[in-house]
Amino acid sequence: EGVRVKVPASTANLGPGFDTLGMALSLYAWIEMKPAEKTVFHLYGDQMAGIPLDKSNLIYEVAQSVFREAGVMVPELEISMYSDIPLTRGLGSSASAIVGALFAANCLIGSPLDESRLFDMATALEGHPDNVGASLFGGIITAVWDGSHAEYLRIEPPTELDVLVAIPDFQLSTAKAREVLPEAVSLRDAVYNVSRTSLLQAALASNRLDLIPFAMQDRLHQPYRSSLIPGMARILEEATAHGALGVALSGAGPTLLALVDRRKQTEATLEQFLLGVLNEQGIVAEMLWLK
Ligand code: HSE
DSSP states (O other), X not given: OOEEEEEEEEEEOTTTOTTTEEEEEEEEEEEEEEEOSSOEEXXXXXXXXXXXXXXXXXXXXXXXXXXXXXXXXXXXXXXXXXXXXOTTSSSOHHXXXXXXXXXXXXXXXXXXXXXXXXXXXXXXXXXXXXXXXXXXXXXXXXXXXXXXXXXXXXXXXXXXXXXXXXXXXXXXXXXXXXXXXXXXXXXXXXXXXXXXXXXXXXXXXXXXXXXXXXXXXXXXXXXXXXXXXXXXXHHHHHGGGGTOSXXXXXXXXXXXXXXXXGGGOOHHHHHHHHHHHHHHTTOOEEEEEEO
């Protein structure tokens, strides 16, 4: 009678693909939902402090939006959630909650809404399609959002691609990390990003990991955000010399993401470098190898 969904974390942008590229990561949240006499929440895990336990809860509200859209009434729900995805660190925790809630609610009533509709609803809630697209479809996605409809193409990540994330022990809200961005950018910077985003996506789609070092730089958001993450500028500049194919701010940060060619066996060197730079800035960071 109830449903349970497992939703991946995600990283947005991959450097140049601001609000466009997303990749699912092997770190998960689980949401269970069933009809109930009276709405009740069970939240498990360290990530749950401060999350509301009444009908202002995001998962509850998102579920109700699915029921409204489908024209059915399920006013009272029993909702359980467990998450390994750290909050407000640039790993798509809010996107995973939105996608999990949409998907679970839709399943609960026999899946009247198709995935494309769920994607539109998720993007409208999140404001951009990159994290929610990756959480909903998995893999690596390129997404376009016109303000009411989102389209995407999904590719399978190259098998030799590994992902290292360095998760600093401080939170950074997406709102704050978007406030520092300029209203307008130069044509030169726009071209810089268009070319790299295109090359990155084409390289990932055709297993050309050797091209990634030429494709992960960005001039649209990272230069403005780097003041919010001590050590980031140096990491972006030097990590390829320490074994990364490329590094980027994960979403709006503060997590930093490195792509690695598994065949090169540079894991230990790279991990040490990232940790060293962050520690020098007084930042404690958790290092995780994800797919
Ligand atoms: N593309 C978004 C950003 C992802 O960089 O602001 C963060 O939620």
